[in-house]
Amino acid sequence: MTTARDIMTPGAECAGAEETVTQAARKLTELGVGALPICGTDDRLKGVITDRDIVVKVLGKGKDPAKVLVKELAQSEAVTIGADxxxxxxxxxxxxxxVRRLPVIDGHRLVGMVALADAARALSDPKAGQLLEALSTD
Incomplete structure (x- = not known):
């Protein structure tokens, strides 16, 4: 059986909940990714911040990204998948x-990220098509 651990990108970096959105945007740019898990000071996953979140929830609303903290963009509950x-x-x-990206956890520890492309490559052709269709509709 193929598991999330088999298809994930290991070693995902976090945006700290107490960091500013500007700091998170720089990290997204440096890593060349579109999303980062949000980790609290308790080393627990708080959510995910995406480049789209920054544009829509911060810049689009005229907020200063240097003053908005990442934790303000965290969802009420992070959607995750177990490594196994x-x-x-x-x-x-x-x-x-x-969702197009899932943090992969082992216990409460973040161990990687699974992106839509990772899942699509691992699924049979019909299921990959179903996944793409489901995520492309509102």
Missing amino acids: DSVDEVFATMTSHK
Whole structure:
């Protein structure tokens, strides 16, 4: 059985909950990624910040990214996948929550990220098409 651990990108870096959005944007740029998990000082996952969040929730509303803290953009509950969960579970979670990226956790520890492309490569052709269709609709 192929698991989330098998298809994830390991060693995901976090945006600290107490960092500014400007700091998170720099980290996104340096890493060349579109999303970062948000980690609290307690080393627990608080959510995910995306480049789109920065544009829509901060810049688009005229807020100063140097004054807005990353924790202000965290969702009420982070959607995650367990490292040993199957690719089918990754598919189901992405589809039901309409997310394109999932932090992968082992216990409470962040161990990687699974992106839509990772899941699509691991799924059979029909399931990959279903996933893309589910995430492309409103």
